[in-house]
Amino acid sequence: MILVTGGAGFIGANFVLDWVAQSDEAVINLDALTYAGNRENLVSLAGDERHLFVQGEIGDSALVARLLAQHQPRAIINFAAESHVDRSIHGPEDFIQTNIVGTFRLLEAVRAYWNGLQGEDKPSFRFLHVSTDEVYGSLSKDEPAFSETNRYEPNSPYSASKAASDHLVRAYHHTYGLPVLTTNCSNNYGPYHFPEKLIPLMIVNALAGKSLPVYGDGRQIRDWLYVKDHCSAIRRVLEAGNAGEVYNVGGWNEKANIDIVHTVCALLDELRPREDAKKYCEQIAYVTDRPGHDRRYAIDASKIERELGWKPAETFDTGIRKTVQWYLENQSWVANVQSGAYREWVEKNYTGRVA
Ligand code: NAD
Numbered sequence: 001m002i003l004v005t006g007g008a009g010f011i012g013a014n015f016v017l018d019w020v021a022q023s024d025e026a027v028i029n030l031d032a033l034t035y036a037g038n039r040e041n042l043v044s045l046a047g048d049e050r051h052l053f054v055q056g057e058i059g060d061s062a063l064v065a066r067l068l069a070q071h072q073p074r075a076i077i078n079f080a081a082e083s084h085v086d087r088s089i090h091g092p093e094d095f096i097q098t099n100i101v102g103t104f105r106l107l108e109a110v111r112a113y114w115n116g117l118q119g120e121d122k123p124s125f126r127f128l129h130v131s132t133d134e135v136y137g138s139l140s141k142d143e144p145a146f147s148e149t150n151r152y153e154p155n156s157p158y159s160a161s162k163a164a165s166d167h168l169v170r171a172y173h174h175t176y177g178l179p180v181l182t183t184n185c186s187n188n189y190g191p192y193h194f195p196e197k198l199i200p201l202m203i204v205n206a207l208a209g210k211s212l213p214v215y216g217d218g219r220q221i222r223d224w225l226y227v228k229d230h231c232s233a234i235r236r237v238l239e240a241g242n243a244g245e246v247y248n249v250g251g252w253n254e255k256a257n258i259d260i261v262h263t264v265c266a267l268l269d270e271l272r273p274r275e276d277a278k279k280y281c282e283q284i285a286y287v288t289d290r291p292g293h294d295r296r297y298a299i300d301a302s303k304i305e306r307e308l309g310w311k312p313a314e315t316f317d318t319g320i321r322k323t324v325q326w327y328l329e330n331q332s333w334v335a336n337v338q339s340g341a342y343r344e345w346v347e348k349n350y351t352g353r354v355a
């Protein structure tokens, strides 16, 4: 039995779906179902006894202690977080509560549980913390990609809160001996990605005939990894990673935002041409830049490749095509996740940004 937190969100849901498809080991899925968590992502698991969904907060110490005592998981994978940089700029409080206080409370409950484990169960237990490359800050054009030994230089309230959680996880290993693993991954894309992030927002807006808001000059660089490759990396680290170690995960796919937007537009031109025969890229609108916008992220994934033999299965070209196709085939999913709260967010974030 494993316990996954945040398993109704984008990466967590992909992880749970892949896990159940590949293993007979059961999963308890603890998720607070914030705006980003969606039971619909897991609908294909309805009635499957290997998946137990529990709605609740990672910071609810009593609930977490009860789940641990009752189900005795051999591992915990912590996906639960507030994850959107723009939201962290508008309102950092939730990020501090979930990413820092929540992770701290989760670690405390896990430490108490782990202390009580007997025999081989104790050293073989794993707490895997899922983190981001954004903790390393921003790279200039010619700097080498982030390695695990890069200094932490987080620049947004989101990345600062993830950095704090990474430090707590590290400290629980160093001080208490808790067998932790940390993964720092680059930007993910793929199915079930909430349409407030760049790639799904561009697909959804393009199809709806809306503008495609590109922040600043659009030349900011992100390093993109198909979500299922991130999930396979997490499974590999869980299986073979050394306790206390950090593994950077990435696909060696640095792309400027504007190039991503053009790629999405070109795929839509091919797969779902506009009725007026115009090109989707005509919908691109440059808008005011994000405050404190990190210029470039890039991941050096050589440690996980060398030590654990992990490699991504998708190239960017294959992954982005699958992604666009998934959104075309799942437009009712998009409609369902775009709740009233989501519409209010779009209003707040983009008002005043249009250049
Ligand atoms: P997401 O926002 O799509 O999902 C987060 C999930 O966590 C949601 O289901 C939400 O309901 C749940 N959640 C939020 N607060 C909670 C709480 N207090 N208790 C329990 N559940 C809670 O995020 P994501 O993109 O799937 O990211 C998952 C993890 O991976 C995060 O830790 C994020 O920092 C990290 N990460 C994301 C990316 C990326 O590109 N999306 C890249 C690297 C790392």
Ligand code: TYD
Pocket (backbone or CB within 6 Å): 084, 085, 086, 187, 196, 197, 198, 199, 201, 213, 214, 215, 218, 220, 221, 222, 257, 290
């Ligand atoms: P995002 O998907 O929010 O991920 P992150 O900020 O965690 O990297 O944004 C990816 C990049 O796309 C980032 O440089 C900001 C930019 N961006 C836009 O240009 N327009 C948008 O509407 C959004 C949401 C993001």
